[in-house]
Amino acid sequence: MQINNSSFIYGQQGLQRSQDKLxxxxxxVADASTRTLSQPTDTKDTGLYGSPIQDGLIEAKSSVLEAQANAKVIDSSDKTIGRLIDITV
Structure with a gap:
């Protein structure tokens, strides 16, 4: 019997993407916080959620939540494969 474990692979890929986003x-956040006050702020410098620092922090939190969701996918896949192996052995 062939066991398809693609959900484990998708979970790993999602976890890697989450790490890249983080x-x-x-x-x-680091780039925005190192800017000096002498630099003028452009209107194009405002981010999607406000300031670039706020954008970075929101994106960081989002990537953490994505990583947690992908970890749950990996855990569920591992448990499912374990159950299948227990059944087929």
């Missing part, structure tokens, strides 16, 4: 969000 890295980008952290970089956004």
């Amino acid at each position: 890295d980008q969000a952290s970089q956004k």
